[in-house]
Amino acid sequence: MIAYIDFREGFLMSFSGFWHCRVFAALALLTGVANAQPPQEVIATDTIELRAQQARTFSFDQPVNKVTLSTDGVAQVTPETDRTLTIKGMAPGRTLMTAYAPDGKIIHRSNIKVEQTEGYVKIYGGRGPDGKRSADFTGYYCTTFGCGRADPDVPPVPFSTIISETQNKGDGNSVTTSREYR
Known part of the structure; x- marks a missing residue:
C-alpha cells in the first residue's frame, strides 16, 4: 500500500488502513497460537526383544505398505510378503518401528530392543585330575540371565580336596587320617 501525503482525509484513511491490517494480522497470529496443542507421545503396543545378528519373522493381519524405524543402525526390516516382515538386530540399542497400510494409516507400532550377542567366556586356572x-580352560556361554556350560554333554572336570589330620596318641605315636572331598 502506498501512503500519499495529503492533509485532508486521504492521509488519515491510508494511515489508519495500514494499522488496521497490522492489528488483524496480529489477532490472527494470536488466535493460531491459542489453538496449538502440545505434541503427543507415540506409544508402542509391544516390545520385540532381539540379540545382535538375530532375526525373527512377524506377520500382520493387514497388508503393510511401508515400515519406518526411528533410529538407524539398530535393526533392519526386510519385507517377505505384503503381510510378513523379518526383523534383524544389527547393534545394541532401541528403536521404534511403525508399520503403515497402503492408505497411509498406522497398522502397528512396536519398540525394538536389541541386546549384545551372547558371549563365550573362558575360565583358565582350574586344576586337572x-x-x-x-x-x-572351561568354557561357558553367558547371557543377561546367567551362564551355562558351553558343552553340557561333557562331564565337568573332577575336583577334589584332600584334608589330612594328625592325632597324637598317649603312647607317643601319632595317626594321620586323610579324607577326600569331591
Missing part, C-alpha cells in the same frame, strides 16, 4: 594347575 592330578591336582596340578591345568593349562586348559
Whole structure:
C-alpha cells in the first residue's frame, strides 16, 4: 500500500488502513497460537526383544505398505510378503518401528530392543585330575540371565580336596587320617 501525503482525509484513511491490517494480522497470529496443542507421545503396543545378528519373522493381519524405524543402525526390516516382515538386530540399542497400510494409516507400532550377542567366556586356572594347575580352560556361554556350560554333554572336570589330620596318641605315636572331598 502506498501512503500519499495529503492533509485532508486521504492521509488519515491510508494511515489508519495500514494499522488496521497490522492489528488483524496480529489477532490472527494470536488466535493460531491459542489453538496449538502440545505434541503427543507415540506409544508402542509391544516390545520385540532381539540379540545382535538375530532375526525373527512377524506377520500382520493387514497388508503393510511401508515400515519406518526411528533410529538407524539398530535393526533392519526386510519385507517377505505384503503381510510378513523379518526383523534383524544389527547393534545394541532401541528403536521404534511403525508399520503403515497402503492408505497411509498406522497398522502397528512396536519398540525394538536389541541386546549384545551372547558371549563365550573362558575360565583358565582350574586344576586337572592330578591336582596340578591345568593349562586348559572351561568354557561357558553367558547371557543377561546367567551362564551355562558351553558343552553340557561333557562331564565337568573332577575336583577334589584332600584334608589330612594328625592325632597324637598317649603312647607317643601319632595317626594321620586323610579324607577326600569331591
